[in-house]
Amino acid sequence: MKTQRIRNLSFIEHSGRKIPKVPAQLHLSDWIGTAKVRCGIGRMNYAVDPGLYAVGDPDGDSPVFVSANYKLSFDALRKELGGLDGWILVLDTKGVNVWCSAGKGTFGTDEIVNRVGIVGLETIVNHRRLILPQLGAVGVAAHKVKSGCGFSVVYGPIRACDIVAFMQAGMKATDQMRQVRFSFYDRLVLLPVEFVAGAKYVLFAMALFFIMSGISARGYSSGLALHDGVRSMFNLFAAYAGGAGIGPLFLPWLPGRSFSFKGLMAGLLVGSVLALLGLVGSGAEKVAWLFLVAAIASFVTMNFTGASTYTSLSGVKKEMRVAVPLQIAAAALGLGLWIIGRFV
């Protein structure tokens, strides 16, 4: 994996070794990089080199913070460490963030033991303590790190922005620091990536409906395709926006607990607005759009479970057993009615 260059890197001498020192302030290019990644551009290739870095002016007694080599995670940490002197041990998590790589096990016990050995951490610091982000615990067994390399693990706060308060409190985290959130803003920044993820399927469906819109009992007419097709494309896009936008953004306020139900509600909302705007045609086509929009929005919001911070696998499987057959049935019915609508 190609790694990103860190701007304004310098070097410090410690224990007879040259160690790269990163600034605690982000460079303009770091912010631009973050913005691009948030939009889904080059997101899978946004890594920094694993290894040991210095921030501030650390010595042998300074704390060691462990991070992932996803540049967003790394930047989030170093930006918050301003004013602290410490070491950052960057693991090779294949350019994936802490929580997700911990789920895969790449941010894990073996990699920590391995990386501590590679950088020779015992020759750098006098203490034997690593501070990990709490969410790293999904991939790390603290007692096994201790037996593996002699370093004990202290789980720090979940969010890098709490790290200074955590250190000042004598490495004690408040209950709030230990609880994962999923705020409106958290969901908002995920939207562009979610939108891009499913875009190719939606564009394909839109193109298909555009072409099919030319079909009628009188044969094929490109004029009809243009007239009805644009409307069809808009409706499909609105359904997708309902599932990928309204569903995630208004998650806590949409009724129900399962994501597919919340998505259904978002879909019904979108469908009603489309009907009010007179975009759903009449007769069979009207009913068709109701089913299609509901099915699409429900399915798309259901897929937001993966990005959410509180859905369990058991719960997701349970809701899917009910929702997926219904979504398929609704979509098939909607498509059938829509085709019938072309001929009546």
Next chain:
Amino acid sequence: MKGQEYLRNVVTLELDSDKCVGCGLCVIVCPHRVFEMGQDTAVIVDQDACMECGACGLNCPAEAIDTKSGVGCAYAVLKGKLTGGEADSCCCDESDSDCC
């Protein structure tokens, strides 16, 4: 989190209080405050809030916690069904939600 409670009574989390040594690590690592320290052992106080991430079980030195852990991701479950594999954490790449 208000308005962010997932399905009830589905979670596979189990705590064997006979094995628990009371180290409190599960209380620390849980991102949803499912555990609290009781008299001598940890106790589950909010079972339904569990997202089965598995951090508690992995960090329990006494192996007192059992979860069928995994990532609650519909896309991964679908992909697993379609390709015949187990539900994996693959779609997790799409989320950066742990960053501040």
